[in-house]
Amino acid sequence: MGKxxxxxLFPEERVNKILNxxxxxxxxxxxxxxxxxxxxxxGIVEYYKRNGELIxxxxxxxxxxxLDLNTASFDNMIKQATLTRYNQAYSVAKRLGADRIVFxxxxxxxxxxxxxxxxxxxxxxxxxxxxxxxxxxxxxENMYDKDLLVLKELVDKINSNxxxxxxxxxxxxxxSNQSLEEIIKLLGSRIGHxxxxxxxxxxxxxxxxNNGNVDILMTLDLIDKYxxxxxxxxxxxxxxxxxxxxxxxxxxxxKKLDPKDPxxxxxxxxxxxxxxxxxxxxxSGKDVSNIFNELRGKVIQRLLDAEMEEFLGxxxxxxxxxxxxxxxxxxxSKAKKVKTDTGEIxxxxxxxxxxxxxxxxxxxxxxx
Numbered sequence: 001m002g003k004x005x006x007x008x009l010f011p012e013e014r015v016n017k018i019l020n021x022x023x024x025x026x027x028x029x030x031x032x033x034x035x036x037x038x039x040x041x042x043g044i045v046e047y048y049k050r051n052g053e054l055i056x057x058x059x060x061x062x063x064x065x066x067l068d069l070n071t072a073s074f075d076n077m078i079k080q081a082t083l084t085r086y087n088q089a090y091s092v093a094k095r096l097g098a099d100r101i102v103f104x105x106x107x108x109x110x111x112x113x114x115x116x117x118x119x120x121x122x123x124x125x126x127x128x129x130x131x132x133x134x135x136x137x138x139x140x141e142n143m144y145d146k147d148l149l150v151l152k153e154l155v156d157k158i159n160s161n162x163x164x165x166x167x168x169x170x171x172x173x174x175x176s177n178q179s180l181e182e183i184i185k186l187l188g189s190r191i192g193h194x195x196x197x198x199x200x201x202x203x204x205x206x207x208x209x210n211n212g213n214v215d216i217l218m219t220l221d222l223i224d225k226y227x228x229x230x231x232x233x234x235x236x237x238x239x240x241x242x243x244x245x246x247x248x249x250x251x252x253x254x255k256k257l258d259p260k261d262p263x264x265x266x267x268x269x270x271x272x273x274x275x276x277x278x279x280x281x282x283x284s285g286k287d288v289s290n291i292f293n294e295l296r297g298k299v300i301q302r303l304l305d306a307e308m309e310e311f312l313g314x315x316x317x318x319x320x321x322x323x324x325x326x327x328x329x330x331x332x333s334k335a336k337k338v339k340t341d342t343g344e345i346x347x348x349x350x351x352x353x354x355x356x357x358x359x360x361x362x363x364x365x366x367x368x
Contacts, residue, residue: 001220001253002231004097004145005061007195008244009206009237016054018239018363021278025059027102032063037088044047044095044314048337060098061193061233071106073119086128093136099232100137100193105154109146113125118154125158130261132162139166139193146177148186155190164192168205170235171195173214194223194232196245208241209248217247235245289342298346303361308350329353339368340363 005025198212
């Protein structure tokens with residue numbers, strides 16, 4: 001799979017928590033509403049004041065405007081309004097450094113004949129693409145499309161390297177007459193991006209992966225088989241379900257990695273990394289070194305205690321008569337500082353009453 005994003009469907013502080021925990025991108029939905037684009041500087045300044053740190057050095061996707069707009073409209077004024085809004089959103093994506101933007105297909109089977117929709121939409125997209133370069137991928141997302149063949153034909157006729165389909169799994173499950181397997185086989189490599197959520201097939205409720213009638217993991221297996229490594233946005237509106245869904249994706253991706261790959265982690269390693277990231281604000285390599293150096297000191301302290309237990313021959317929690325008359329005698333009165341290749345650590349070596357304990361992990365007079 002390609003890059004992973006989380007949609008900004010819950011409060012910013014919770015989005016921030018997820019982004020601090022996982023190394024993923026953000027899909028911004030704020031510019032999907034017209035009135036945001038009417039603000040000064042298309043709303044960028046206001047957004048950046050609130051979220052500048054959140055989006056810094058992070059993959060970004062923009063969800064383009066959709067309410068009241070229509071790329072296939074017969075009304076030229078509506079078409080021009082749509083073009084204006086799309087261009088505004090594209091400009092926002094450029095200035096924020098986003099690598100992709102998603103727009104709706106605007107296809108309604110009960111309103112348009114297929115050929116009319118394709119011709120009207122093709123005219124719109126050709127005009128929109130005149131001044132666009134290849135720095136931003138543009139994805140056309142299925143909405144109420146019953147037959148995804150229409151979107152396939154439109155994308156083929158647009159015939160642009162930067163245009164592909166955003167397959168919204170939730171929309172397809174609710175509104176399409178085709179099964180997800182049929183759709184994925186049909187669209188194949190034209191799928192450049194995914195919107196992932198689950199539902200009951202009746203309402204697009206943006207549920208977590210385990211809360212609906214779509215087998216998300218089987219769907220992703222089909223994507224792997226028929227598509228060309230598309231990126232994905234997790235569009236789950238409940239915070240806990242979103243976290244659970246991200247974890248499912250991470251575990252799935254990890255299983256597919258070669259153990260020699262630097263990205264590979266055991267389940268235990270992943271738990272440790274997630275715990276560190278969720279409880280520490282790490283902004284630089286030095287911050288990372290400091291936290292691991294501190295952990296190194298904690299591990300060595302635990303090993304020293306284990307050495308003392310082995311030396312005395314009993315666990316410190318053991319009560320009653322003991323074979324060895326020697327006893328623990330607390331810890332050295334002054335903490336010991338030891339220089340390591342990652343920095344200085346602080347430990348408190350344990351003592352015994354007879355002074356016979358000779359630690360091995362860090363010897364008595366060792367300073368580096």
